Amino acid sequence: MRQNRPPTLVVALVVVLVGSVVVGPALAGVPGGVAAQTQQSGEVIGQPDITFATASGEVPAGSLGELSIAITNRGRIDKGGPAQYEERVTTARGMTMELDDSNVPIDVRTGQIAVGNLPTGSSEMTVPITIAEGAEPGTYRIPIEYEYQFTRLVDYDAYGTDYGEFTRSRTGSITVEVTEDARFEVVDTNATAQIGDESDVSMTLRNVGSEPAGDASVVAESRSGALTFESGDTSSTAFVGEWEPGETRTINYSVALASDAARRGYTVDLSVNYEDTDGINTTSRPMTAGIATAPEQSFDLQDVSSSLRAGEDGEIEGTVTNVGPQRADSVVVRYADDSSSVVPIEESAAVGSLDPGESASFTLPLEVSSEAEAGAKSLEFAVRYRNQDGDRRAYEKLDVLAEVAPERDQFDVAIANSTIESGGSRTLSVEVTNNLDETASDVEARLFADDPLDTGQTDTGYVQSIEPGETVTVTFELTAAASATPEKTYPISFDFRYDDADGNSQLSNTVRMPIDVVEGEDGGLPLPLILAAVVLVAVAGAVWYRRQ
Known part of the structure; x- marks a missing residue:
């Protein structure tokens, strides 16, 4: 293909050439004169020279990796000329390549590869490969089909340049050595x-x-x-x-x-x-x-009942079930809540080993403070166990809804006759009922009274044991001073020290009861005043007799 110069350029060139004839000697001393600017004619002939090699070395059978391919273009100049034309004829343009792995135990995991323009020199491409497990050790040749465009001939003169363009398809190859190593x-x-x-x-x-x-x-x-x-x-x-x-x-x-x-x-x-x-x-x-x-080892609590009451000891009873999937040994149900009003008397209850789906009952005693509010409470429980390897584990995703009953007196007190005469004394027969859900033993009842009432000589009573709901009678002495005002009510108090079912000593709440003061039955002067008058009369008589 020839590229002609524009007409104006040609005219200018002719003028320069004519001028050189006229004034040639005058320009001879000018470096690079106008004559040097005239393009010479000639031809540059050459072509790319492509070779392939691998820099990956040995690859073991049964492996994944990458194959590094070195592409070298040495170029070949058959007829030289200006550098830019020599570079043109030796450059492979728009080169593509594809490895043919059909006859080797090497899987090249890529298709056609675009290399691009490749001037003289070397470049490197990396392709992923898989070496088959059963590949025999040895050297394998992998053909490479490649294609590129190039300029075979550059024909140039003062009037333009012609380029001879070609497309070339060739087949090269690389060798890969497969080794048998530890795999x-x-x-x-x-x-x-x-x-x-x-x-x-x-x-x-x-x-x-x-x-x-x-x-x-x-x-x-x-x-x-x-x-x-x-x-x-x-x-x-x-x-x-x-x-x-x-x-x-x-x-x-x-x-x-x-x-x-x-x-x-x-x-x-x-x-x-x-x-x-x-x-x-x-x-x-x-x-x-x-x-x-x-799945996670889990447990479930079922049939849970509560006997909790504010100010008393109670129990949580229920059934623990091993939901599975593994057998659990040394299973223990634990109270795991941090409530300040519900405190465990015993922190855990052991139930033994449980196969998946197996259940066992448990009872856990708890103490409820008197400050606890009555109503339903959600309490946290956990199950500790040993897994199949004998390691200690815990399942903590268990909540129990327990009802806390309102506080009550441990003992009810009833007095059949709650009156006393002013200035008199009497024996009180007090009926004491055990309100607890357990037997109270070594029960010591005590009476307290404030002036103008007094407890007299007998202010304590003793009962060996009182069953839940049982009523017993305890007697006390009570005295009313003469200063006690008739038709007025005064308080007396009782408390009870006892041993609970676990043998722990407990002190009950104080129970207050009213006592009504009444006039004496004779309606006369109070007995103390009568006695004082008799004493005064006797003293006066004795004095009179001595003076006589």
């Missing part, structure tokens, strides 16, 4: 992790290569943060040592699956770090293993 594969797994627990899992690997591996270590790495190893990290390394061809090794790991982990399979990546027979540290291709999951 590994997962042949068995025993891996089930329980949600919310630690589990032992095992992976069995075999060296399927033909070479031993020295100082081998198996690295396991979890793909999920919910699955961790014994260190709390998402990876763990187990040392194996020398590993001969055909030998299998079972590697054990302790894994923990978070309590909020989804119930699904989890993936662990495995790789082997080792020294090959040349003492070079090598890492095997990655392998994967799956870990199945079992």
Whole structure:
């Protein structure tokens, strides 16, 4: 193709040439004169010269990797000329290439590759490859089909430039050496992790290569943060040592699956770090293993009843069921709430071992303070147990709705006759009823009274035991001073010290009762005044007799 110059340029060139004839001698001394600006004619002939090589070295069978391909364009100049034309004829433009892996045990995992413009020199391309597990050791030739455009000829003169353009398709090749090294594969797994627990899992690997591996270590790495190893990290390394061809090794790991982990399979990546027979540290291709999951070990509390009452000891009774999926040994039901008004008398109740679906009853005694409000309360419970590995575990997702009854007096007191004469004394017969849900033993009842009432000589009473709901009679002496105002009510009080069903000494609430003061039955002067008058008369008589 010739590129002609514009007419104006041609006219200018002719004028310059004519001028050079007229004034040539005058310009001879000018460096690079007008004559030097005249384009010379000629031809530049050449072509690209493409070769391929691989810089990846040896690749082991049964591996994944990348193949590094060096592409070199040495270029060939058959007839030289200006540099820009030589560069043009030696450049491969718009080059593409494709590796033909149809007859080799090497899978090149890419299609046509766009290389682009390739001047003289070298460039490098990287392609992913897979070497088949059963690839025989040896050297394999991989053909490379490539195509590019180039300029074969540049014809130039003062009037323009012609370019000879061509498209070339060629086939080159590279050689890849496949070696037989130590290679590994997962042949068995025993891996089930329980949600919310630690589990032992095992992976069995075999060296399927033909070479031993020295100082081998198996690295396991979890793909999920919910699955961790014994260190709390998402990876763990187990040392194996020398590993001969055909030998299998079972590697054990302790894994923990978070309590909020989804119930699904989890993936662990495995790789082997080792020294090959040349003492070079090598890492095997990655392998994967799956870990199945079992649901979280759980328990349920059923048929729960409460005898809690403010100011008293009570019990929570119910049935604990092992929901599964594993057998639980040494099962203990624990009170796990931090309430200040409900305090455990015994923090746990042991129920033994439970198979999945098996139930057992439990009773847990609790003390309720007198400040506790009556009504329904949600209390937290937990179950402690040992798993199949004998490790202590706890299930804490249990709540119990318990009714707390309002506070009451431990004992009811009734007085058949609650009157006393002013200035008189009498025996009180007091009926005492046990309101507790347990037997009260060694019951000591005591009477308290304030002036103008007094307890007299007998202010305590004793009963060996009082059954729940039983009523007994206890007697006390009560005296009313003469200053006690008739038709007025005065208080007296009782309390009871007793031993509960556990043998613990308790002091009851104080019970207040009213006493009505009445006039004496004779309606005359009070007895103390009469006695005082008699004494005065006797003293006066004695004085009179002595004076006579």
